[in-house]
Amino acid sequence: MPNALINHQVRLAARPVGLPTRADWSFTSEAVPELGDGDVLVKTLYLSLDPAMRGWMNEGKSYIAPVGIGEVMRAGGVGQVVASKNAAFVVGDHVNAGLGVQEYCLIPAKALKGSGIFKIDPRLGTPTQWLNVLGMPGMTAYFGLMDVGQPKAGETLVVSGAAGAVGQTVGQVAKILGCRVVGIAGGASKCDWVVRELGFDACIDYKAGAVREGLKQHCPDGVDIYFDNVGGDILDTVLTRINRKARIIICGAISQYNNTTPVKGPANYLSLLVNRARMEGIVVFDYADRYPQAVAELAGYLRSGKMKSKEDVVVGLSTFPEALLKLFNGENFGKLVLQVAS
Amino acid sequence: MPNALINHQVRLAARPVGLPTRADWSFTSEAVPELGDGDVLVKTLYLSLDPAMRGWMNEGKSYIAPVGIGEVMRAGGVGQVVASKNAAFVVGDHVNAGLGVQEYCLIPAKALKGSGIFKIDPRLGTPTQWLNVLGMPGMTAYFGLMDVGQPKAGETLVVSGAAGAVGQTVGQVAKILGCRVVGIAGGASKCDWVVRELGFDACIDYKAGAVREGLKQHCPDGVDIYFDNVGGDILDTVLTRINRKARIIICGAISQYNNTTPVKGPANYLSLLVNRARMEGIVVFDYADRYPQAVAELAGYLRSGKMKSKEDVVVGLSTFPEALLKLFNGENFGKLVLQVAS
Numbered sequence: 071m072p073n074a075l076i077n078h079q080v081r082l083a084a085r086p087v088g089l090p091t092r093a094d095w096s097f098t099s100e101a102v103p104e105l106g107d108g109d110v111l112v113k114t115l116y117l118s119l120d121p122a123m124r125g126w127m128n129e130g131k132s133y134i135a136p137v138g139i140g141e142v143m144r145a146g147g148v149g150q151v152v153a154s155k156n157a158a159f160v161v162g163d164h165v166n167a168g169l170g171v172q173e174y175c176l177i178p179a180k181a182l183k184g185s186g187i188f189k190i191d192p193r194l195g196t197p198t199q200w201l202n203v204l205g206m207p208g209m210t211a212y213f214g215l216m217d218v219g220q221p222k223a224g225e226t227l228v229v230s231g232a233a234g235a236v237g238q239t240v241g242q243v244a245k246i247l248g249c250r251v252v253g254i255a256g257g258a259s260k261c262d263w264v265v266r267e268l269g270f271d272a273c274i275d276y277k278a279g280a281v282r283e284g285l286k287q288h289c290p291d292g293v294d295i296y297f298d299n300v301g302g303d304i305l306d307t308v309l310t311r312i313n314r315k316a317r318i319i320i321c322g323a324i325s326q327y328n329n330t331t332p333v334k335g336p337a338n339y340l341s342l343l344v345n346r347a348r349m350e351g352i353v354v355f356d357y358a359d360r361y362p363q364a365v366a367e368l369a370g371y372l373r374s375g376k377m378k379s380k381e382d383v384v385v386g387l388s389t390f391p392e393a394l395l396k397l398f399n400g401e402n403f404g405k406l407v408l409q410v411a412s
Numbered sequence: 413m414p415n416a417l418i419n420h421q422v423r424l425a426a427r428p429v430g431l432p433t434r435a436d437w438s439f440t441s442e443a444v445p446e447l448g449d450g451d452v453l454v455k456t457l458y459l460s461l462d463p464a465m466r467g468w469m470n471e472g473k474s475y476i477a478p479v480g481i482g483e484v485m486r487a488g489g490v491g492q493v494v495a496s497k498n499a500a501f502v503v504g505d506h507v508n509a510g511l512g513v514q515e516y517c518l519i520p521a522k523a524l525k526g527s528g529i530f531k532i533d534p535r536l537g538t539p540t541q542w543l544n545v546l547g548m549p550g551m552t553a554y555f556g557l558m559d560v561g562q563p564k565a566g567e568t569l570v571v572s573g574a575a576g577a578v579g580q581t582v583g584q585v586a587k588i589l590g591c592r593v594v595g596i597a598g599g600a601s602k603c604d605w606v607v608r609e610l611g612f613d614a615c616i617d618y619k620a621g622a623v624r625e626g627l628k629q630h631c632p633d634g635v636d637i638y639f640d641n642v643g644g645d646i647l648d649t650v651l652t653r654i655n656r657k658a659r660i661i662i663c664g665a666i667s668q669y670n671n672t673t674p675v676k677g678p679a680n681y682l683s684l685l686v687n688r689a690r691m692e693g694i695v696v697f698d699y700a701d702r703y704p705q706a707v708a709e710l711a712g713y714l715r716s717g718k719m720k721s722k723e724d725v726v727v728g729l730s731t732f733p734e735a736l737l738k739l740f741n742g743e744n745f746g747k748l749v750l751q752v753a754s
Contacts, residue, residue: 133686306677320685335648335677343662343693344475350692351685 075102079172080390082137086127088330089398092391094127095143108179110159110187112149114169116383117390118201119145119406120235121299121397124327133353143171143390146206147410148190148197156182164190166200171390173410186358194369198381202405203372204365207235210354211297212364214319215240217357218350219295223248226289228308231299232273233260233380235405236321239368240297241270242377249295252288254281254304256400263403267378276304277400285311292316300325302334309338316347324398380404417444421514422732424479428469430672431740434733436469437485450521452501452529454491456511456752458725459732460543461487462577463641463739466669475695485513485732488548489752490532490539498524506532508542513732515752528700536711540723544747545714546707548696549577553639554706556661556694557582561637565590568631570650573641574615575602575722577747578663581710582639583612584719591637594630596623596646598742605745609720618646619742627653634658642667644676651680658689666740722746 076099083096105111126137126144137144147169151159156179159165167187169175177185190197195204202208214236221227227244231237232253241251241264253264253273261273274284281304285293292313298305301323312318326333342349357364371377382402384393387410396402418441425438447453468479468486479486489511493501498521501507509529511517519527532539537546544550556578563569569586573579574595583593583606595606595615603615616626623646627635634655640647643665654660668675684691699706713719724746726735731750738744 301682320682322685323682326682333679333682335679335681337675337677339677339681339691340643340662340665340668340675340693342691343664343695346693346695346698348690348692349681349684350690351682351688353685353688356688 075174076100077102077172077174078387079142079170080387081140082127082143084139085129089395090124090127090391095391096140097388102174103176105153105155105176106179108156108182109154110151110156110177110182111153112165112167112169112175112177113152114147114149114173114175114410115412116197116201117145117147117169117171117408117410118205118207119384119394119397119408120206121322121324121327123394124398133355145169145171146186146201148200149175159189164192164197164200166190166205171387171408173387194365195372195379198383198405198407199372199379201407202235202381203239203368203377203379206354207405208239208368209357209361209364210321210352211236211239212243212368213354213357213360214297214321214352215243215295218319218352219244219297219317221247221249221295224250225294226250226252226291227295227297228252228254228285228289228293229297229299230254230276230304231322231324232264232270233403234299236299237297238264238268238380238404239377242268242371243368244295245269246371246376250289250291252285254284254300260403263380267380281307282310295319297321298323302326305336306338309336309341312341312345312347314345314347316345318347318349320349320351327398382406383409385409417516418442419444419514419516420729421484421512422729423482423484424469426481427471431737432466432469432733437733438482439730444516445518447495447497447518448521450498450524451496452493452498452519452524453495454507454509454511454517454519455494456489456491456515456517457754458539458543459487459489459511459513459750459752460547460549461726461736461739461748461750462548463664463666463669465736466740475697487511487513488528488543490542491517497521501531506534506539506542508532508547513729513750515729530703536707537714537721540725540747540749541714541721543749544577544723545581545710545719545721549747550581550710551699551703551706552663552694552696553578553581554585554710555696555699555702556639556663557585557637559699560661560692560694561639561659563589563591563637566592567636568592568594568633569637569639570594570596570627570631570635571639571641572596572618572646573664573666574606574612575745576641578641579639580606580610580722580746581719584610584713585710586637587611588713588718592631592633594627596626596642602745605722609722623649624652637661639663640665643678644668647678648680651678651683654683654687654689656687656689658687660689660691662691662693669740724748725751727751
C-alpha cells in the first residue's frame with residue numbers, strides 16, 4: 071500500500087441553527103493507518119451532496135443516527151480502491167460507499183458488510199452518474215415512483231425539485247411509462263432545461279410564484295401522483311389539485327430543513343380524506359436488495375439515449391461548506407457532487 | 413296513503429361561521445305531496461348526527477356537494493315505509509336512507525336508485541344500532557380499519573374519538589383481530605367505559621392533557637395503526653410515536669371542523685418519511701357494494717356478545733340545532749342519534 075498518505079477531512083464541529091455556516095465545520099488531517107487483514111482503503115473521487123445531510127447534522131432520532139460532533143461528516147461517494155487486504159476488492163476497483171467527507175476511507179474488515187460498499191461497473195456510467203441516476207438519488211426516484219407512486223400510463227405526475235437529482239429521474243422514468251409529467255423547479259433556465267432536454271410536458275417556475283395557476287394550466291385532469299421533494303407551501307398547493315386515489319410520495323422537504331421555527335405541516339391534508347388519497351414516506355435503503363435490477367434498467371435508458379443525467383460538479387474538498395449550501399438556496403443545477411480527486 | 417300529512421323540516425338558513433347556531437337553521441312545515449308511480453314515502457324514526465354534517469354546511473367542493481341554503485339539511489336515518497307505489501317496498505318496511513332532517517321523506521321513483529336507500533333487517537339490530545355499528549359509522553370503522561389499516565394480530569392500534577360512533581367499532585373489531593388497542597377520549601367516564609365495557613387495553617383522557625405520556629405508557633412498542641377521527645394536536649402527537657410502516661387512517665378531523673382560522677396541518681408529517689409510513693383518507697361510500705358482508709360480520713359479533721353498541725339518543729326534531737353541537741363539544745357519549753318518532 072502507499073505509505074504515509076495524509077487524509078484531509080471535514081468534521082462536524084457544531085450543530086447548525088438554520089443554514090450551516092463554515093463555523094459548523096472543522097478541517098483536520100491525519101495519516102492513513104496501516105491496513106489490517108480484510109481491510110480496504112478507498113480514495114475518494116466524488117462525493118454526493120444531498121439534502122438529507124442537513125438532517126444528519128441535527129440531534130435526535132431519524133431513520134439514521136445523527137453525525138456526532140467531531141466526527142467526519144457522513145457522505146456517500148464513488149472512489150477507487152488504492153489498497154486492499156481483502157480478496158473481494160482489488161486495487162483499481164471502483165466502488166460506491168459511505169466514504170465520508172474525506173480524501174481516503176479505510177473500511178475495516180468487520181465494517182465492510184454494513185458499510186453499503188458495492189463495486190460499480192464504469193461501463194454502465196461515469197462516476198458522477200453512479201452518484202446520480204445510478205446512485206442513491208436514482209434509486210430513491212425509481213422505488214419511490216414505482217412502489218409508492220404506482221404510475222399508470224395516461225396519469226398525471228407532478229414532481230418538485232424537478233431539475234434536482236431525484237426529480238430528474240422521477241420525471242424521465244414517468245415519461246417513459248407514459249405519464250403526463252409536470253415539473254416544479256426554481257428559475258426559467260431549469261424549467262426550460264427540464265422541458266427541452268428531459269422532455270417533461272411542462273415545468274412550473276415556483277420562483278415566479280404562480281404554482282397554483284401553473285397546476286391548473288398544465289394539469290387539466292388533476293394530479294394523480296405527486297413526488298414531493300420540497301414540502302412547505304408547494305405541497306399544500308398540490309394537495310388542492312389531487313385526484314381521487316392520488317398518491318403523494320414524501321421523499322423530502324428541503325424547504326423545511328433549515329427552519330428555526332417548527333415545520334409547516336400541510337394544512338390541506340384533509341384533501342387526502344376527500345380524495346381517498348395517500349401520502350407515504352420512502353427511505354431508499356429499504357430497497358437495497360433490488361438496486362441491481364433498477365440500475366440495470368436505468369443504465370439501459372442512459373445507454374439508449376432515453377434518459378439524460380445531469381450533475382453539477384463543484385471541485386475541491388475545502389469548498390464543501392459552501393458547496394453544500396447550493397442545495398438549500400436552489401443554486402445547484404442537476405445532481406450536486408463534490409469532486410475530491412480524479 | 414295517509415292524507416294531509418304535515419312534514420316538519422329543518423333547513424339550512426345560513427352558512428355558519430365557527431359553531432353553527434340556531435340562527436343558521438330555519439324550521440318549516442309543508443304538506444306531504446301525493447305519491448306518483450314508483451314513489452316511496454318514509455316516516456323518519458331516528459336520524460344520524462355526524463361530524464361530517466358540519467362539512468356539508470360549508471360552501472365548496474368536498475367529497476359530496478354542500479347543502480344549499482334553504483334546503484332541508486342532509487342526514488341519514490332509519491325510517492319506516494308508510495306509503496309505497498313501488499313494488500320493491502311495502503308499508504312497514506324499515507329502511508336506512510338519506511332522509512334529511514324532517515319527519516317524512518318522499519323518495520321519487522327516479523331518485524330511488526341513487527338515494528342509497530336500503531331495507532334493514534330489524535332482527536339484526538335495533539334502529540339505532542343500524543345507525544351505529546351496522547350503519548355508516550360501523551361501515552366507516554370496518555373498511556377504514558380493514559382496507560387502510562390492514563391490522564395484524566399483535567400490532568398496536570390507537571383510535572381517537574374512542575367512545576364515539578366510529579371509534580367504538582374500530583377498537584372492538586381490532587381487539588377481536590388480536591391487536592393491542594388504546595383509545596383516546598375526552599373525560600374519565602368515557603375512558604372508563606371504553607376500557608371496562610368495550611375491553612380496550614387502555615384509554616387516554618385527552619382532556620387531562622397527557623396524550624404524549626399516555627402513548628408512551630400504553631404503547632410501549634410504538635403505534636402501528638392510528639385511526640384518526642380528530643386531527644389537530646392529537647394527530648401531531650401520535651405521529652411522534654408511530655412505527656415503521658405504520659398506517660394512519662384519516663377518517664375525520666373533528667377538532668378542525670368549526671375553525672375560523674386555517675386548518676392546522678400535521679407539523680410532524682415528516683415522521684411518515686422517517687418511518688416509511690402512510691397516511692390515507694377513507695370515504696365510506698366507496699365500499700357500498702361490500703356493506704352487506706360487513707353488516708353480517710358485525711351483526712354476528714353483536715349477537716354473540718363479542719361487541720357492544722352504544723348510542724346517545726336525543727329526542728325531538730326541534731332539538732336538532734343543539735343536539736348537533738354535542739358532537740363538537742364532545743358531550744355525546746356513544747353514537748349520537750336524534751329520535752324523531754318511534
